[in-house]
Amino acid sequence: MRWFRFAVLVFAATILQTSLVGMISFRGVRPDLLLILLVFFAISIDPRDAIVASFAIGFAADLSNPIGDLMGPQIISFGVFGTLLSDVHSIISIQRISHQAITILIVGALTALLSYLLTLFRAEQVTAHFAQQLLWQPLYSAILGPFLSFPVAWWMRISRKGRKRRRPGRR
């Protein structure tokens, strides 16, 4: 895992997320680049690295786009579902573009839901755009995500075939 490249990529994604991504917003709905990166790394790198990468992306998400001025919910939700996705990918291959899109949609909805629930612990008011974050943003990300995985894979020098599934019985 090339962590320096990873850091540059995540940082660039957070910058883009809060700036130029607004150009391609549709009725206020923007794709979540960090969600796309989360799914990409969860299914492309070593499970151990995927855990750190997932939490790191969640941290970047909380920095760049905090929910109700609160940090932490996205670190946890991204970390949990990134790790879970990495484990699932060890059993079920997620290589096809359509599968990746569906994965982004599901993981996006789940992370938004968990972030929302975690935010309720601390914040008195939760974002009013919950429906947008739960459905439309993951949907937009799912449409765009599989195509963005090509340049990301090139940057990270990761083979598009991704990591091999773990064989049953092998540690």
Next chain:
Amino acid sequence: MTQRWTRVSRRMLFTWCLLGGLIVMFAPSSLTGKLQLAYTYVRWPLVAGRSPSLAGGIVSPLQAIRNTGTEKAATEHQRLMNHISNLESQLKEARQEIDQLGRVRAVPQWDHMTFLRADVTLISQTQDVLFINRGQKDGVAVGQYVMGDLSVIGIVSNVWTRTAKVKLLTDLTSKIPVTIGESDLPRVMEGRPGNVAKVPLVSASYAVTKGTKVYAKKMPGLLDVPIVAAEVKESRIDPENPSLLDITVRPVCEITALTSVVVIMSAPQP
């Protein structure tokens, strides 16, 4: 280093990261806010030069922080505006008090008297008593004279902690020592129904005409100088006793229009 890294189990790694996330989540917002602010400062030079149109619909963390600050400033601004409004109201009230007391002080003979301004809280429907918002704590006592529009309108009859009742000169039980016109003839003005009063026992030899002023008599300790209280509404020979005049007077002050009065602060009657 790599060897040590790989020794950490995935479960432990996940636990550590999760713990880190929980710590960040439950950390004081002042600390996490600094993190967001630091990120904003790092990010700002990279996006500062972009076209404003690109920012459409985007709320950056800095902007969010600024918005939060703006909301706080707006709240503080509103609070201060309310405070200013209250002060303006108090200033207006103080000016009214100064104006009223200034008019009272404009009479040189009243210089050595002490006055207390009071607001009228209630006037009875029969216009024979009124209540003021001053009481024992303000030094108001039974027997003190009360003025309205620079004329005596009545005497304090009951006092409570923060309020007092003023018996007006038209009250049926009111008896105020007066003098009529320029004569020093002491008489007692008695209240009558219909917002009027009578001054009985005035000899028919006195020339009392309509419009003659009736003064509250000087009462040392209570009223140091005579003050106008009423004017003669009607003066005629008493049909029952032709040697006397039947004098009907009315207050020179429009009681119903009063919103504030002045209590003459003198020693209460024993």
